[in-house]
Amino acid sequence: MRLLLIAFLCAHTLFGQTYQSFYTGDTTDVITPTQGGVVLMGGATEDDNAMRWFLQRSGGGDIVVIRTSGSDGYNDYLFSELGVPVNSVETILMTSFNAAQQPYVAQHIRNAEALWIAGGDQGKYVQYWKNGPVEDAIKYLIHTKKAVVGGTSAGMAILSEAYFSALNGSVTSAEALANPYNSRMTIGYADFLDHPDLQHVITDTHYDDPDRKGRHVAFLARLAQDHGIRALGIASEEYTAVCVDSSGWGHVYGGYPQDQDYAYFLQVDCGADYSPEICTTGQPLHWVRGEQAVRVFKAEGRSNGQVSFNLRDWRSSTGGGIWQKWWVENGVLLVSPSSSPDCLSTAVEQAPDASAIRVMPNPASILIQLDLPENLLPAQVEVIDLQSKTFYTKKITAENTAIQIKDWPAGMYFIRVKNNGISYCRRVVVE
Numbered sequence: 391m392r393l394l395l396i397a398f399l400c401a402h403t404l405f406g407q408t409y410q411s412f413y414t415g416d417t418t419d420v421i422t423p424t425q426g427g428v429v430l431m432g433g434a435t436e437d438d439n440a441m442r443w444f445l446q447r448s449g450g451g452d453i454v455v456i457r458t459s460g461s462d463g464y465n466d467y468l469f470s471e472l473g474v475p476v477n478s479v480e481t482i483l484m485t486s487f488n489a490a491q492q493p494y495v496a497q498h499i500r501n502a503e504a505l506w507i508a509g510g511d512q513g514k515y516v517q518y519w520k521n522g523p524v525e526d527a528i529k530y531l532i533h534t535k536k537a538v539v540g541g542t543s544a545g546m547a548i549l550s551e552a553y554f555s556a557l558n559g560s561v562t563s564a565e566a567l568a569n570p571y572n573s574r575m576t577i578g579y580a581d582f583l584d585h586p587d588l589q590h591v592i593t594d595t596h597y598d599d600p601d602r603k604g605r606h607v608a609f610l611a612r613l614a615q616d617h618g619i620r621a622l623g624i625a626s627e628e629y630t631a632v633c634v635d636s637s638g639w640g641h642v643y644g645g646y647p648q649d650q651d652y653a654y655f656l657q658v659d660c661g662a663d664y665s666p667e668i669c670t671t672g673q674p675l676h677w678v679r680g681e682q683a684v685r686v687f688k689a690e691g692r693s694n695g696q697v698s699f700n701l702r703d704w705r706s707s708t709g710g711g712i713w714q715k716w717w718v719e720n721g722v723l724l725v726s727p728s729s730s731p732d733c734l735s736t737a738v739e740q741a742p743d744a745s746a747i748r749v750m751p752n753p754a755s756i757l758i759q760l761d762l763p764e765n766l767l768p769a770q771v772e773v774i775d776l777q778s779k780t781f782y783t784k785k786i787t788a789e790n791t792a793i794q795i796k797d798w799p800a801g802m803y804f805i806r807v808k809n810n811g812i813s814y815c816r817r818v819v820v821e
Contacts (some may be wrong), residue, residue, distance in 0.1 A: 409483060409484045409492060410461075410483040411481070411498075412462030414469045422450050423449045424451065424504070424536055427540075428540060428549060429506075429541070430593060431626060431630075432630045433626070441472055443633045444633070448538060451504065455481040459510045460483070465480075489518075495524060507545030507548070510543070513558075515548050520581070536636075546626065548583060550593045551579065552613055553593070555576045564604065567607075570669050587701050590620070597630075606656065611675055618777055620660060623654070624655055624656070626691075627652050638753075647690070652689060655686065655689065658684055662813075677717060678719060683716065683717040684717065685713065696708065747762060747763070749761075760791045769808060770807075775802070781795075801819070804817060
């Protein structure tokens with residue numbers, strides 16, 4: 391007979407370094423069918439519906455919570471309070487670098503059908519877990535086991551390919567905008583976790599308390615300046631969560647309209663000149679680019695997650711949100727409404743023919759079918775990636791053109807169509 395344990399605590403010590411395991415449920419490891427996905431929680435009280443979504447994708451298996459402070463606060467909540475049956479919930483507390491290196495920790499993460507990263511100090515997460523067995527175990531869950539992972543506050547912050555490490559403490563929007571290279575602006579990129587739907591993304595949390603929009607834009611500016619990428623951003627307000635399913639749709643959970651809960655999806659504009667005009671040490675950030683440096687979809691967080699945004703093309707949504715333009719003038723963030731879900735250059739935003747350009751399929755893996763209306767021909771077509779590397783360029787005279795992509799690296803690409811001095815932009819994801 392299987393042994394059912396409730397609130398079982400086991401402390402393991404090696405060379406004076408301790409990790410603790412708080413176990414609730416059945417200690418027998420089970421293997422259940424999982425559904426991939428990622429949950430990005432804003433940092434206050436968890437949204438119950440988003441957490442049910444998270445548990446359901448475990449297939450009733452074993453849930454592991456990892457953290458570097460606190461104790462077993464998630465165990466009863468995840469095991470019995472949400473009404474989703476699971477085999478067990480185990481919280482593993484690692485209070486030192488050495489504790490995170492122990493084989494037990496990595497093995498139990500690998501055995502999980504769902505992994506939750508609690509809030510705390512993301513600087514410790516980076517110091518304890520990066521380039522070690524915990525990082526490897528998380529990547530195994532994401533890429534091999536295809537299990538759902540999620541995190542709140544600091545846990546959300548480290549899940550994206552780019553991340554604010556907080557190794558020198560937190561930073562305010564005012565500090566980041568006044569000097570985007572101040573000592574607290576510690577940003578990592580492509581050297582830690584790598585969820586496929588969070589490539590070139592940097593997340594931010596507690597978006598409404600305090601207001602972190604300015605520092606998030608400064609993160610994007612640094613990524614554009616330092617790495618030459620058109621970075622992307624996902625942010626959740628404190629009581630809001632973004633649940634990204636296996637097809638790349640981010641479902642936004644919250645209490646709207648009773649509570650003004652929002653998530654934000656930020657994109658550096660895909661115009662040819664996208665880097666900040668001034669982004670240097672000791673000077674205020676200046677990133678205008680015709681008042682369209684960053685375009686943003688502000689999405690309502692509803693109890694049923696019905697408002698969704700597509701992270702594969704970064705333009706499609708199910709409604710329930712508004713488009714905005716964000717830019718920075720001498721360290722001051724400015725926001726304006728926008729009607730366009732496409733690139734925000736003035737030419738694109740005013741071009742009536744842009745919607746007639748079709749790219750199929752999207753995502754694609756072998757070829758792209760590009761359909762252009764007759765009045766845009768002839769056109770110069772260019773396909774570039776987020777680092778502005780050109781993968782295709784050709785003058786097109788036919789309405790239908792097939793572009794071979796089977797040897798291209800997976801990721802997001804921009805298709806630029808130029809006709810009579812006007813540029814049109816479409817995004818496509820290569821799998």
